[in-house]
Amino acid sequence: MDMVSALSEARKERFAWAGFTPARRREALYGFLFISPWLIGFLIFYLFPMIASIIFSFMSFELSKPDEAMFIGLTNWTLLFDDSTLIQSLQVTFVFAIISLPIGLISAFLLAVLLNSSQLMGRNLFRTLFYAPTMIPLIASVLIWAQVLNPSDGWVNRAIEVFGFDARGTDGLRWLNDPSRPGLVWIAYTFIGLWGIGNAMLINLSALQGVPSDLYDSARVDGATWWRRLLAITVPMVSPVIFYNLVLGVIGLLQYFIVPWVLTGGSGDPNGYTMFYMVHFFKQGFIFQKMGYGATLAWLMFFIALVITIFLFVTARYWVFYSGELDS
């Protein structure tokens, strides 16, 4: 080491230590102290379980027989290729996502546009009403929906019959348990999901309120129609929020569990059309108590979610518009 670089190193070291005055040290200590609940919580409830689940994925481990746990190498991972229910659950999850995700995102966005309109009377009332269902515990609302969509005496089928259609009975609209029409149960589940779009609607609404009004004024002067303004101004301006909702929606659908579990108890009825990935995972891990294989399924889902999320972020550069980037 020559003289200059040695001096530079010594200065670096001195300045580094100089940064930690007693006051800064105290400040750092308080900082750690204040975030310690989160750090401890993260370590205990996230990091350690994640590490444990990686280890479990290489083990045969049944909860009620901990003494019989043993290392089995890659057996759980190779088992993924022989698990026919896994393939089925992935198919169900992705097909449902393709149906449900666009409907949920577009509904939340259009509802926000509607509730942002200056021509709508009682906007605050409607905003409250559309958000209110989000406050109801999901399990309670799912149980209510089960009755509302009941094929024999549910309100939906009774309402449809008012218009002269034959909706009840074996050949009627059996929303939740028709084994011959898989699309029906997925539509019903999507419908139930719409009950909870209040959050996405609210986020869209706040984004819409942040779009500068002078852009719309300029567009009006140029003769742009409402539809044109929506596509050329509103959508690009709120695209970061749409992207945010999209990412959350995809992850939420990959973790879709409560609705099918409450309605079917994990049976996959009708005919396996509600055997979502998380239902399969839960049954393997917590009903059949195969914690090793359950952990493997959890990690597989993690990798799937990771790949999809990376894909979304990569494609985002082509359609998500960040106005701040132009300023800089």
Added chain:
Amino acid sequence: MLRKRSMVITSITAVLLALSLGIVSAQERVQIRWFVGLGAGTDAPQIEAQEAVVEEFNNSQDRIELVLEIVDNEQAPGVLSTQIAAGNAPDIVGPVGILGRSQFPGAWLDLSELLTETNYDLSDFDQDLVEFYDIEGEGQIGLPFAIFPSFLIYNVDLFDEAGIPYPPRNYGDPYVDWDGVEREWNFDTLREIAMILTVDSNGNDATMEEFNPDDIVQFGFAPQWTDYRGRLSLFGAGNFVDEEGNAVLPDHWRDGLYWYQQAMWEDYFIPNGVYGGADFMGGGNWFESGNLAMVHIHLWYLPCCTWGLADVEYQLAPVPSYNGVTTAKMHGDTFSIMNTTEHPEEAFEVLTYLIGDKAEELATLYGGMPARLSLQDTYFDTISQNDPIAGRDLHWDIVVAGMSYTDNPSHEGPLPNLREAEDVYNTWSGNLDNDPNFDLDTEIPRLLDSLQQVYDQSN
């Protein structure tokens, strides 16, 4: 000054002494944890009564501290598994039925040694019932506590409305029909009267051509809250596995499957998947809705789940026979000690207290008939005084007589890889309940293949 200081020192010493004595006293008591959740005992009134039992036990002696842990039925298997995995298993579990216990094979303490050591008196139990809990490879994993025979309950008002005679009064009696003709009380007879009792919104019954199966408002018969092993046991005892571990479907169960399919999708007198969860059918508690004429159910149903029938007259009846054989499936509850307990003697003392001194009180609380022969005579007098069945003159002798027709092997008996095997046949039967075009000829072999795969995984 000196006096004041000595007073302070004395006071501190006294406090420390009291505290240390308290600690010593607390340490002397062995803690025994009683886990409730795999069977009855999780309803609010039952919780209160169990807490009183615990308090009474703790006040009655100073060596054992009994601690009650109540977990919701849905969560209980998972919670218990987690406790076992964490090395934090409870000492006693119960009341637990055959199925609940089968979910934890090898987890229970063999009581044989404790029974011998304490010279425990088993003469008050039916010997067959004691042996029922002597499991091959596991030993005596429990003692008889409460039994729940099954029977039919029929809605008297609906029979009166239809103008047809009630089911027979006793096991072995024929059914005397509306023309005064005596018929054997079997599943053919039951089918016929159940169809008459199945009614659409226009008042047509299921035997009429005008009957509309898409608008049914009242059903004739149903086995309630049981899976297909329970349903099929009405056609004779059996299981989905033979002694060699092969997946099988006994012939009488095969007949039973076709009978149920016809009952749901052709005769319509049993609620199928379209009607199962309907509001007018009580959202699942079909008989309590008042729109089901006959139900097959266990004794525990009466005290727990008939509160909505206050204005409805109902009565008990014998289970019909199939091919001349009557089978009235049975549930039996016990308390078991986990083999991980560090205090087997103390746990056994608590167990014998629960199935001894408190047997009558707890059995009544859970709606079961005490397994102790000495308590059975007064049981029905006691249970008849409690709501929701107080004041009813029910044919309790039907319940007692049903014990002679129990299912052996039990419909809740073990299967290889039990949880997954249950999932396989429940998923399969879900399709039978929901799909009018379910082809049993094709699907039965598929069921057996699926079960065999699950069984093979257990080896």
